Amino acid sequence: MSTSVPCVDLSIVVPAYNEEHRLPPTLARLSAYLASQPLRWEIVVVDDGSRDATCAVVESAMATIPNLRLVRQTPNRGKGAAVRLGMLSARGQIRVMSDADGSMSPDQLPRLLAPLIACTAEIAIGSRYAEGAKTDVKQPLYRVLWSRLANRVIQRSLVPGVRDTQCGFKAFTAEAARALFELGRIDGWAFDLEILALARRAGYSIAEVGVEWTDDRRSRVNPLKDMWKVVREAMTIRKNLRRGVYRRGTRVLPAAA
Numbered sequence: 001m002s003t004s005v006p007c008v009d010l011s012i013v014v015p016a017y018n019e020e021h022r023l024p025p026t027l028a029r030l031s032a033y034l035a036s037q038p039l040r041w042e043i044v045v046v047d048d049g050s051r052d053a054t055c056a057v058v059e060s061a062m063a064t065i066p067n068l069r070l071v072r073q074t075p076n077r078g079k080g081a082a083v084r085l086g087m088l089s090a091r092g093q094i095r096v097m098s099d100a101d102g103s104m105s106p107d108q109l110p111r112l113l114a115p116l117i118a119c120t121a122e123i124a125i126g127s128r129y130a131e132g133a134k135t136d137v138k139q140p141l142y143r144v145l146w147s148r149l150a151n152r153v154i155q156r157s158l159v160p161g162v163r164d165t166q167c168g169f170k171a172f173t174a175e176a177a178r179a180l181f182e183l184g185r186i187d188g189w190a191f192d193l194e195i196l197a198l199a200r201r202a203g204y205s206i207a208e209v210g211v212e213w214t215d216d217r218r219s220r221v222n223p224l225k226d227m228w229k230v231v232r233e234a235m236t237i238r239k240n241l242r243r244g245v246y247r248r249g250t251r252v253l254p255a256a257a
Helices: 023-035 054-061 081-089 107-117 141-158 176-182 189-204 223-243
Strands: 006-014 041-048 070-071 092-098 124-125 170-174 204-209
Touching: 006 023, 006 081, 006 107, 023 081, 023 107, 041 054, 041 081, 041 223, 054 070, 054 176, 070 081, 081 124, 081 176, 081 189, 081 223, 092 176, 107 170, 107 204, 124 189, 141 176, 141 189, 141 223, 170 176, 189 223
Parallel strands: 006 041, 006 092, 041 070, 124 204
Antiparallel strands: 092 170, 124 170
16 A cells, blocks of 8 residues: 655645634635646645634535645644644645635735746745735725734834735745744744744745735734734744744754844
8 A cells, every 4th residue: 555645736724713604715716726727736724723613614625625634733722833733734845825714816826936936936925015916905994003013013123124924825835834834933923923034044035926815804803912912922033033942953043143
């Protein structure tokens, strides 16, 4: 009996926590789009200890989506931990993280993947502020303020020059994904900052790509509560960098000056 691991070109990692309602249409759109492409692909849903029927929804979808996998994480640990588990469980030569709310249409994948396919970058991040970015609706003021404040106060100290670190649409080569997510320690909202900060220090090239996205009014972002979490986690990242905590893994990272 063969124990070989199937060769996969593209993995889509979808972290999910209590997403029984938003996840099914997202999976349907993703699978329909990917099935039309000349790629060997998989969708990896990471259930982050959901208390609803998220796992049952995915298991049901697996009957019609053969390349769909479910990875369970219990108990609930946070989006960062879920994405990390998914990235390290994925088998694709390119690994993309995409949110369960479907705010990013699958037809944006070619734009995101272009820098990696052209070998001009090892990481591509979707951006709501870079050239070419579009949205179908105007974001609520609280989300604009939350995003801009996070960018100006926090991101610039860790990943200067990147306009949008929080967009949940990022692509990594398999090598970059393994090296960076093996080092990751942040389980919550600021995991993006940690991964990108580590990528900069390890010398990976990062491309920021303007994408078209849809604002989901059902967002679970709490401007005050979640902003404080990001600030606290960003402080932890800076402390870890100064202390050389990340000096392990495929690429040894220097301590921050």
